[in-house]
Amino acid sequence: MSYLLSLGLLGHRSVFWRGACAAATRPVTEHVQNLETASVTSFQLKEWECLQKSLRSRLRDWDDEGWTIDDLRRIGGLDIGFEDGTNRATAVLVVCELRGCHLKLIYEDSVDVDMALPYISGFLFVREIPAYELLLQRLRDSAPDVEPDVFLVDGSGLFHPRQCGSASHFGILHNLRTVGVAKKLLCFEDFDREHGQTVEEKVLSRPGDSTPLVGTSGFIYGFAVRTSAARAKGQDSSRRVYVSAGHRFSQDTAKNVVLMCNVEGGSYMPEPIRLADLTGRAIERAWKQIHSTSEPQARQMIMDVSNLLDDKQRKTLVAILDEVEAEPCAVLSSISADSIKRKQATKDELFEPLQDMYPDATMLELRAALKMEKPWATDLRKASLRHQQAGRAMRLSR
Template structure:
């Protein structure tokens, strides 16, 4: 990289940082919807999950997947082990023009996810989600404004960040103390707060199922409290990752697989994720 490229990159990161700090002031870390205040989340009908999977041959090419599940049906299916009720799904190939830079994931991924959400709300407004799960962090972030915050503010919807690995910020470390607390998580729903040296609670380490060895890290994105975000995430687990994100991940990976084999038909797209061989494993995109 020459001096001009380094200078341009530095200017871009400075611009991104300014945008994050400006938008951060719009983040709402409290419940704004009536269903969020109900003991059984009554009134919540549709939950969405968003995920992006990248092509192994071309790092710039990726599949953006958005799914919407009926929340009451999802709860029934988690108990009965029936196939989840996905009422909407979209998978689209996009070309990522921005490189991945730690702390600035949103500038690579937020635009295609927001575009997919906008397309859904315009074409099928009756299926518009009331809350979105995102494969990434929210306020658990070096500047308190991760992908889930960025997306939530842009689309003005409740948003929850779900990360499969701990982002070490504000004194949080994957040290012996943290590992000891993780080992104490045995049963689905076991959790502990992620409190930084600032004294702020940035998220929750939450075990999704009793057979999981590692928790996921829940953080507020926008227009939801941490308690409600944790409560809703717990209501959406079948395996390690909340089902909306898991279903989006399955479909994005399957879309890339079918595309590699020579294309994706409309019929194939309608069946994405129905018979994925890894669907019954507690896994996530690490």
């Protein structure tokens, strides 16, 4: 996040976003989408554009020398799920390992993020990159050996007015291979509505079919790609994604990486991003049940429960809570370990560490967190809660 500090972004955040001095500088006149957007000054936008142009000059839209797609072992997926009506969100990183033609989830980590700045088309990086950087740092701290060979980012790479979307931005800043995967077409001067319309009208009848996104200038911004054979419920049978190289990839390889992440009968979105999306939603669902009556630390507990416990362990803990339901327990610390009729190992490894971490958690909050539905994370190796620290990511297997 240091680069944001050097831009003065964090220092200005409270001024511009909270609106205290919004009137002191001229508000933007273009791209105004809502009132919050108006609190970002045109000067600030120019600075961000300048940063994007500078990063663009360092973007490598070709494959690394000596590297091919066959060298791909692990693929990361980054996505952010939002709590409705607030600035809070859950950012999720998952890592999948390629095993034959299967993708196996091996790592998952979620963090709570405060979206301090508004969404402005073309400037997604401002909102999302700080969270991605935190997830990257936690990955390197807790499981450096599972760092992915490529990160799939929910957003664009080269397919961007300044050819530097959030996927490229993140990749260039940290010298990572990245690919941008967007669900919607982005239109701008060189790739206007007419170009967009032409692309939308192209029929991509078979999975793997694609059509290039060519601007007026002739520049190829990426591809519209038909990924899935299955029709998502209620959705168009031919839903497509808009793939563009982020960093250290050719457009062609970027497209192939996304196709490689397509699961038979699965979503039109590549699996790692889809899993990150599902986890973010599961966490937001759990928080929604308690957010009106709970403190922010309860939200952190939900993140930790998601990161540190697998489905099996959460179910075991729910069963323990059911056992002691007869006693009037207000908070977790009021349950005595002796009252639990379980194996000593279960108490030692699961219950007591949880009790130590969240002594003040109420039964309601704990149930909301433990009943989180993440069926895709089943059959994964147990993590040792006792030796984990709150706020740390869980290695799910291998």
